[in-house]
Amino acid sequence: MTTDFSQFKRHGLLRVKQIVGKDGLIPISYSGWWAGVKIGKFPQPIAGNPLGSKITVWSAEAIFNYIDLVSKNGADNV
Numbered sequence: 001m002t003t004d005f006s007q008f009k010r011h012g013l014l015r016v017k018q019i020v021g022k023d024g025l026i027p028i029s030y031s032g033w034w035a036g037v038k039i040g041k042f043p044q045p046i047a048g049n050p051l052g053s054k055i056t057v058w059s060a061e062a063i064f065n066y067i068d069l070v071s072k073n074g075a076d077n078v
Helices: 030-039 060-073
Strands: 013-015 057-059
Touching: 013 060, 057 060
Parallel strands: none
Antiparallel strands: 013 057
């Protein structure tokens, strides 16, 4: 299955449910995503989130830049 990226803007904020999972931008489990964030493999969430301290978001630009990097270099080289 290919993801239709046209529904997402390259600028803005994304929640984890938009990023991961079978319908997300990156086909990985939630636990796999958080493990990768913890070790620095995946982009870090925005610190001091303007939406509130209990909401975790990522920069859409950072996520799409990561996807572009993986598509060019392969997942093992990132």
